[in-house]
Amino acid sequence: MAETANEYAEPKSWRAPKSSQRLAHVLAQPILSGEVAPGERLPNEQEMMARYGAGRPTVREALRLLETRGLIVLKTGPGGGPIVRRPPKASLSEALSLVLQIEGASFRDVTDARTALEPMIARRAAERVSDRQLDELDASIAALRANPGDHEVFVAQNQRFHTLIAEAAQSVVLDVFVNTLHAIADGVRVGVQYSARKQAAIADAHEAIVDALRARDPDRAEAAMREHLAEAERYWRHRYPELMSRPVQWTY
Amino acid sequence: MAETANEYAEPKSWRAPKSSQRLAHVLAQPILSGEVAPGERLPNEQEMMARYGAGRPTVREALRLLETRGLIVLKTGPGGGPIVRRPPKASLSEALSLVLQIEGASFRDVTDARTALEPMIARRAAERVSDRQLDELDASIAALRANPGDHEVFVAQNQRFHTLIAEAAQSVVLDVFVNTLHAIADGVRVGVQYSARKQAAIADAHEAIVDALRARDPDRAEAAMREHLAEAERYWRHRYPELMSRPVQWTY
Numbered sequence: 001m002a003e004t005a006n007e008y009a010e011p012k013s014w015r016a017p018k019s020s021q022r023l024a025h026v027l028a029q030p031i032l033s034g035e036v037a038p039g040e041r042l043p044n045e046q047e048m049m050a051r052y053g054a055g056r057p058t059v060r061e062a063l064r065l066l067e068t069r070g071l072i073v074l075k076t077g078p079g080g081g082p083i084v085r086r087p088p089k090a091s092l093s094e095a096l097s098l099v100l101q102i103e104g105a106s107f108r109d110v111t112d113a114r115t116a117l118e119p120m121i122a123r124r125a126a127e128r129v130s131d132r133q134l135d136e137l138d139a140s141i142a143a144l145r146a147n148p149g150d151h152e153v154f155v156a157q158n159q160r161f162h163t164l165i166a167e168a169a170q171s172v173v174l175d176v177f178v179n180t181l182h183a184i185a186d187g188v189r190v191g192v193q194y195s196a197r198k199q200a201a202i203a204d205a206h207e208a209i210v211d212a213l214r215a216r217d218p219d220r221a222e223a224a225m226r227e228h229l230a231e232a233e234r235y236w237r238h239r240y241p242e243l244m245s246r247p248v249q250w251t252y
Numbered sequence: 253m254a255e256t257a258n259e260y261a262e263p264k265s266w267r268a269p270k271s272s273q274r275l276a277h278v279l280a281q282p283i284l285s286g287e288v289a290p291g292e293r294l295p296n297e298q299e300m301m302a303r304y305g306a307g308r309p310t311v312r313e314a315l316r317l318l319e320t321r322g323l324i325v326l327k328t329g330p331g332g333g334p335i336v337r338r339p340p341k342a343s344l345s346e347a348l349s350l351v352l353q354i355e356g357a358s359f360r361d362v363t364d365a366r367t368a369l370e371p372m373i374a375r376r377a378a379e380r381v382s383d384r385q386l387d388e389l390d391a392s393i394a395a396l397r398a399n400p401g402d403h404e405v406f407v408a409q410n411q412r413f414h415t416l417i418a419e420a421a422q423s424v425v426l427d428v429f430v431n432t433l434h435a436i437a438d439g440v441r442v443g444v445q446y447s448a449r450k451q452a453a454i455a456d457a458h459e460a461i462v463d464a465l466r467a468r469d470p471d472r473a474e475a476a477m478r479e480h481l482a483e484a485e486r487y488w489r490h491r492y493p494e495l496m497s498r499p500v501q502w503t504y
Contacts, residue, residue, distance in 0.1 A: 028502060032353055068317060087350065091350075093347060096348075098321060099341060111424065112426075116372040120368040124368070172361045173364065176352065250280060
């Protein structure tokens with residue numbers, strides 16, 4: 001294997017994977033494969049030590065690693081022990097926001113990436129969207145239009161619209177990326193406001209995108225999404241310039 | 253705040269942030285701001301308990317959280333304690349690969365996302381690339397051509413080429429994404445081989461991209477990268493069909 005410049009691929013070279021890390025991955029397999037369901041209890045410390053021939057500190061560290069990755073909860077007290085759970089996707093936002101803070105990323109960098117990603121997602125959605133999904137997109141726009149100026153409805157329906165399109169694109173990875181970015185740098189959460197008139201313009205933009213999706217026209221869907229996001233970015237830059245240079249911070 | 257469908261933004265709702273999580277974030281600030289440099293030692297457990305009015309279990313758990321996030325190493329023995337380090341970017345690949353495994357993503361999903369991302373990166377690179385970066389890209393192609401059929405050189409220079417373009421795009425987030433995806437699903441690491449003839453064709457494709465970058469032509473750079481990746485994907489699908497359906501696995 002030649003040397004590469006990809007630091008993301010580097011093993012934790014300051015030391016070899018510890019036995020607790022290896023044990024954690026062994027213990028994770030039945031959880032990840034769905035053999036053990038959320039809510040079920042894993043064997044207790046004593047049983048694990050016997051089954052894997054590992055010392056107590058190794059077992060404890062392995063369980064703690066699984067807990068920080070969100071795969072189990074360690075319940076204390078009688079009847080406690082390691083309980084399997086479904087890891088919250090928010091743990092990915094946490095890891096990404098940490099790396100972005102270290103890299104010195106700003107809100108602008110994050111919106112920039114969304115502006116690059118979402119047109120590609122719209123393009124794929126035009127090739128794969130189902131009739132049911134088109135109906136749901138229509139419903140989202142109708143809800144927006146039925147509640148002009150209602151901030152809560154706007155936030156919920158705007159989020160729903162973009163999530164539906166990511167789902168329609170059937171691209172797990174892009175879906176994960178764009179939702180993670182939205183979680184890290186959500187304009188609304190940090191105070192961006194939209195007037196009733198602005199909200200109506202956004203409903204129009206959503207409608208243009210859905211029209212292109214319904215026509216199964218990838219070029220038009222991509223262009224409509226690009227225009228929609230460029231418009232949003234212009235608005236942010238104009239009205240909230242200080243927001244765009246704000247550094248991304250480690251969330252938890 | 254209205255309810256949204258974004259699970260990535262959900263707080264860990266099964267319980268409020270624990271005091272150890274809050275303490276971990278307080279302790280992380282001087283590390284993230286660069287006030288404390290890698291290699292330096294943080295105060296010991298006793299001092300932290302006194303300074304933050306926290307119990308020993310809380311301090312220990314906070315330190316362990318920082319250790320699993322790669323911000324410190326806990327050295328044991330005399331002269332030990334929490335030592336600051338630069339978190340390895342590989343920790344992000346770990347978190348992403350875990351989410352992707354849970355979501356049932358395949359290698360095909362990952363290459364699909366790279367195929368969507370890299371043309372956008374090439375577009376941005378055409379707008380921002382420096383003369384020095386163009387020279388480095390030329391050097392990478394020259395090294396490829398000087399060693400026909402050498403697998404090690406090919407892997408290193410291919411990686412270098414794509415990393416240089418991501419850097420030239422000056423988009424921290426896209427750079428992080430594409431490098432993370434490459435770390436998670438690197439064809440070469442799982443056995444994809446390229447003949448000398450194939451490698452020469454890749455050098456040609458790289459040259460077409462660099463020509464477009466040198467002309468500062470975003471449309472042409474995007475199209476050239478799109479064609480390059482589409483060709484690579486056709487090759488993978490044709491020669492390694494079983495690889496494309498392989499599920500992404502949690503790496504460590």
